[in-house]
Amino acid sequence: MSAPRAVGREVERVDGVEKVTGAARYTADLKFPRLLHVAVVRSPHPHARVLGVRTERAARAAGVRAVASGRDFPLHTGIYLKDQTVFATDRVRFVGDPVAAVAAETPEEAAAGAALVEVDYEPLRPIFDVEEGIADGAPLVHPDLGRYEVVPWIQPKAGTNVCNHLKIRKGDYEGALRRSSRVFENVFRVPQVQHVPLEPHVSVARVDLAGKVEVHTSAQSPFTVRHLLCACFGLSHGDVRVHVPYVGGGFGGKAGINLEPIAVALAKRCPGRWVRVMVDRHEEFFATVVRQGLTATLVTGVDRHGKVQAQKMHYLWNCGAYGGYGVNIVRAAGYTCGGAYEFPNVWGDSIGVYTNRPVGSAYRGFGMQEIHWALEQQMDFVACELGIDPVEFRLLNALGAGKATVTGQVLDEDAGRVDLCIRKVAAEVGMDPARQRRPYSGKGIACAVKAPAMPNDAASSVVMKFAEDATLEVLISGIDYGQGLMTVAAQFAAEALDVPVETVRVRGCPDTDLSPYDWQTVASRQTWATGNAILRAAEEIRRQLLATAAEALGVPPGELALARGTVAHAASGRSIPLARLVMGYQFPDGHAIGGPVSASASYLPEGLLFLDPETSQSAKPVAKWTFGAQAVEVSVDRETGQVTVEKVSACYDVGHVINPGLIRGQTYGGIVQGLGTGTMEELIVDTTTGRAVNASLMDYKIPSFEDVPAVLTAEFVETPQRDGPMGARGIGEHTMIPTPAAIANALFDACGVRIHDLPITAEKVWRALREKERGERERAGAAGVPAAAPAASGAIA
Amino acid sequence: MPSDLDYRSPSTVDHALALMSEAPGGAFLLGGTDLLPQMRTGRRAPSVLVDLKRIAELREIRETADGGLSIGAAVPLADVETHPLVRARYALLAECVSTVGAWPLRQRATLAGNICNASPAADTAVALLAFDAVVGAVSSEGRRTLPMSRFFTGPGRTALRPGELVTDVVLPATSRGFAGSYLRLSRRKGMDLATVGVLVGRSDGELPPRYRIALAAVAPTPIRAVAAEELLEARGPKAAAEAAELAMDACAPITDLRGSAEYRREMVGVLVRRGVAMLERKARP
Known part of the structure; x- marks a missing residue:
């Protein structure tokens, strides 16, 4: 291969012009003849028995064409644990749980029809907190948990609210704790938050008169949607077709299956008609999916040198009403429970608990930001208590080649260098321990690590073919919902075949009837998995082109080179442009050879091993790790508690930067999303009614442009991943993982207060500062000396 | 709908x-x-x-006979914010207006609409209260005027009668030339409702100066802290801390999603002190 031309260069987004001009079409833009609109009847109770659902009056209402409700659709769905039916059957489990749905000629008629659906409920005691959920005698959210179908590597506990429990048992934790010179324990909490994609969930379905199901949906994973729809309705994969047009943001909230079953259930009731289910912003907040809540209790035992010897991590996940997807977050958090550190003796428990809150599911980071919020503050806490510089303490305990993770996996040389990331960000924000300090201004650091959390056999495949003018078409089924996958795919294809990237067309809006299989667009896996498949397909394309050219030129294929859009024979100086090869080569006498050049290829991670069910030890539990770190600088307003994040510097070991512009965008975007969950986001559920009380953009804030820190920097280390495409590994989610913890650590550095419960709001900081100053006054008073006036920052004495 | x-x-x-x-x-x-x-x-x-947006009479900003400024009910906030006379004479109103939503929203939203909605957090209302603005209203019973101080009657409630509409809001000539700041805390930096809003203003070029302190989001309606103003008028900026206490006494906040009553009350004190200090800083050459 000649020098890189497409990979490593800041290639413009291939979907950029379409998206900027509005040419790109999203699901809600699609026009369907005689479209029916849907209103969903949702539970007003957080937990209740459903005694009866009467739909007769709704069915007779003006304009209503179909009504669907619970017991007609008894099959369960869920990607890992099948714990959810299309509509609640015998029980509702959260405010917003779908009970029935009405399809009508207009949205108003659908709403009027839905209002006529009568549901008899017998309210049950709801549970909202994980501690309550795991207590003996807690009401069961899923009494049938023991009867649900589940993948073998998820362990629900029948007769409890525990939908998964992963245990890490490494070394001798108890012994190491006894031998520790100091022990520290802290509890940290993370609330449920929502993804807030620009485009809310929407799905359109039709069952044609022959019974074939067709779906257009805003989703991250067309094939998984098809697979789960088949499970849910007892259909053959051959009779279900799923299209995904452009998607306006997902962040995990459109992984797995969401509104599609409701659309299909109604479509089955009115064959031939297109049925569209679309949630508004209010419903998006509580009726689709949210990020899980977490209560983390950490115990750290260190030796005299500051090396952590014993580490206990107890993660209680608030999974909400259904755990079909969330159970795997529980698992991922378990086998990653030690973060970027080498802990020789570990006692880890990651426990998923059902509650009557909105449904927890995948969210960018897949549990990692949540556990890093706890772990990275704990590491900082311990360093500060020991009087060790937080940067040095991290380096002392960091994972690296030859060191073992919590599952006992000994990292290879290609695993990535968290130590370099730590050093680079610390230098970038100036974390030298001898630095000049300003009152109420501080610097903090946090590390991040994440592996793709997916079934061991999660695969991607691609098809590559040429058009007559040698335009190279790349068919993928990974979804580009903003991260830049289509551009990266074009770069890999152009690089591998040495054609101009402008001549590549990535067909990135898949149709399961025509597109190659891809498991899901999640887990920061697309650049890596689809990239590998593209490189393999390109090899086959190259073989075909050279074989035809060799025959055409009468030379051995080994003497030919594919470069700059031609196949050339250096010795004779002869060459053939691709346009004369891609549909077959025709000789001067008219006879032709070869034929349309095309190839398909796939990628499936190799050598992954299940975790031991009791200890979770495994030599290779995941395909790869991506390590990184962020350092931030904050200033704190002592009197108001407002924290201003002045600067955030990120560094990740990504193996190989494919597109510098896109990776910077990913990094800055992740930081801003991390700033949102770090300082302002929390979906608040009223624990008397079970309702989400801030389910609107007025009451639930995400960052605006004015909140973006004044300085953002991104650096990358490139330790090639052995099985990554040109050495690349995933980065999409990692960019938001450490931000909240780094802000919290900087806050502590600035003013000596620690916020244990996300988000870090001004009022919480104000209370903590007031508490601290009161304590200082009392201590000073007890010592008989007047308290020193605290230094002011922008404050007026 | x-x-x-x-x-x-x-x-x-x-x-x-x-x-x-x-x-x-x-x-x-x-x-x-x-x-x-x-x-x-x-x-x-x-x-x-x-x-009401097609009614020409409601779309004007014009000087009144006695040197005040009438802002028609249908004038978009963006036009208020950028109007040369508003900026020259009532700069604090322009500052308050600029904190409402985002620029595109201010192309549609109006001053009259903002006060008729009667949110306790209405950012424009603090300036109108501080400037003793007068609301022009008309109904089938005829035209009348209402002082801003009696316009709000509770959260979401005003003194307007059923069927009555606001024609304009008049800023009196006597309120020209107040300097000061509108200090505001919110959950994020842009496009958010105030958790607490505090306007601190002082008349320019008068001896002794008049002070204005108006508060948003800390009582059932936007309010003036008159006792605090009077104290500052009597004793000057050195009484800032006591004025802040009086402003805190004047407010009656609630706890809601944006902040607790306790935090809001304390922040009124902080922001009044800061506002007075900023007057001093601005006044110095």
């Missing part, structure tokens, strides 16, 4: 009043940035919308 909603857009005030008297369940529409979301969530369900 009902699809059979009736929409009318009269070109005179009389016609607007007549339409409303025919449909007592109706609502006047200005920018709609509060009303339409309230209709969408079912909080309000008017039978007819009488749009």
Whole structure:
């Protein structure tokens, strides 16, 4: 291969012009003849028995064409644990749980029809907190948990609210704790938050008169949607077709299956008609999916040198009403429970608990930001208590080649260098321990690590073919919902075949009837998995082109080179442009050879091993790790508690930067999303009614442009991943993982207060500062000396 | 939102009043940035919308005979914020207006609409209260004026009668030339409702100067902290801390999603002290 031309260069987004001009079409833009609109009847109770659902009056209402409700659709769905039916059957489990749905000629008629659906409920005691959920005698959210179908590597506990429990048992934790010179324990909490994609969930379905199901949906994973729809309705994969047009943001909230079953259930009731289910912003907040809540209790035992010897991590996940997807977050958090550190003796428990809150599911980071919020503050806490510089303490305990993770996996040389990331960000924000300090201004650091959390056999495949003018078409089924996958795919294809990237067309809006299989667009896996498949397909394309050219030129294929859009024979100086090869080569006498050049290829991670069910030890539990770190600088307003994040510097070991512009965008975007969950986001559920009380953009804030820190920097280390495409590994989610913890650590550095419960709001900081100053006054008073006036920052004495 | 909603857009005030008297369940529409979301969530369900934006008389900013400034009810906030006379004479109003939503929203939202919505957090109301603005109103019973100090009667409630509409808001000549700041805490830096809003103003070039302190989001309505103003007028900026205490006493905040009552009350004190200090800093050459 000649020098890189497409990979490593800041290639413009291939979907950029379409998206900027509005040419790109999203699901809600699609026009369907005689479209029916849907209103969903949702539970007003957080937990209740459903005694009866009467739909007769709704069915007779003006304009209503179909009504669907619970017991007609008894099959369960869920990607890992099948714990959810299309509509609640015998029980509702959260405010917003779908009970029935009405399809009508207009949205108003659908709403009027839905209002006529009568549901008899017998309210049950709801549970909202994980501690309550795991207590003996807690009401069961899923009494049938023991009867649900589940993948073998998820362990629900029948007769409890525990939908998964992963245990890490490494070394001798108890012994190491006894031998520790100091022990520290802290509890940290993370609330449920929502993804807030620009485009809310929407799905359109039709069952044609022959019974074939067709779906257009805003989703991250067309094939998984098809697979789960088949499970849910007892259909053959051959009779279900799923299209995904452009998607306006997902962040995990459109992984797995969401509104599609409701659309299909109604479509089955009115064959031939297109049925569209679309949630508004209010419903998006509580009726689709949210990020899980977490209560983390950490115990750290260190030796005299500051090396952590014993580490206990107890993660209680608030999974909400259904755990079909969330159970795997529980698992991922378990086998990653030690973060970027080498802990020789570990006692880890990651426990998923059902509650009557909105449904927890995948969210960018897949549990990692949540556990890093706890772990990275704990590491900082311990360093500060020991009087060790937080940067040095991290380096002392960091994972690296030859060191073992919590599952006992000994990292290879290609695993990535968290130590370099730590050093680079610390230098970038100036974390030298001898630095000049300003009152109420501080610097903090946090590390991040994440592996793709997916079934061991999660695969991607691609098809590559040429058009007559040698335009190279790349068919993928990974979804580009903003991260830049289509551009990266074009770069890999152009690089591998040495054609101009402008001549590549990535067909990135898949149709399961025509597109190659891809498991899901999640887990920061697309650049890596689809990239590998593209490189393999390109090899086959190259073989075909050279074989035809060799025959055409009468030379051995080994003497030919594919470069700059031609196949050339250096010795004779002869060459053939691709346009004369891609549909077959025709000789001067008219006879032709070869034929349309095309190839398909796939990628499936190799050598992954299940975790031991009791200890979770495994030599290779995941395909790869991506390590990184962020350092931030904050200033704190002592009197108001407002924290201003002045600067955030990120560094990740990504193996190989494919597109510098896109990776910077990913990094800055992740930081801003991390700033949102770090300082302002929390979906608040009223624990008397079970309702989400801030389910609107007025009451639930995400960052605006004015909140973006004044300085953002991104650096990358490139330790090639052995099985990554040109050495690349995933980065999409990692960019938001450490931000909240780094802000919290900087806050502590600035003013000596620690916020244990996300988000870090001004009022919480104000209370903590007031508490601290009161304590200082009392201590000073007890010592008989007047308290020193605290230094002011922008404050007026 | 009902699809059979009736929409009318009269070109005179009389016609607007007549339409409303025919449909007592109706609502006047200005920018709609509060009303339409309230209709969408079912909080309000008017039978007819009488749009006032085509009434020429309501679309003007003009000087009054006695040197005040009349801002028509249908003038978008963006025009208020950028108007040369507003900026020259009532700069604090422009500052308050600039904190409402985002620029595109301010192209639609209006001053009259903002005060008729009567949110306790209304950012424009603090300046109007501070400047002793007068609200012009008209109904089938005739025209009248209402001082801002008596305009709000509670959260979401005003002294307007059913069927009465606001024609303009008049800033008196005596309130020209106040310097100061509108200090505001919110959950994020842009496009958010105030958790606490504090306007601190002082008349320029008068001895002794007049002070104005008005508060948003810390009482059932936006309010003036008159006792605090009087103290500053009597004793000057060195009494800032005591004035801050008086302002805290004047407020009656609630705990809601944006902040607790305790935090809000304390922040009123902090922001009043800062506002007074900023006057001093601005005043120095």
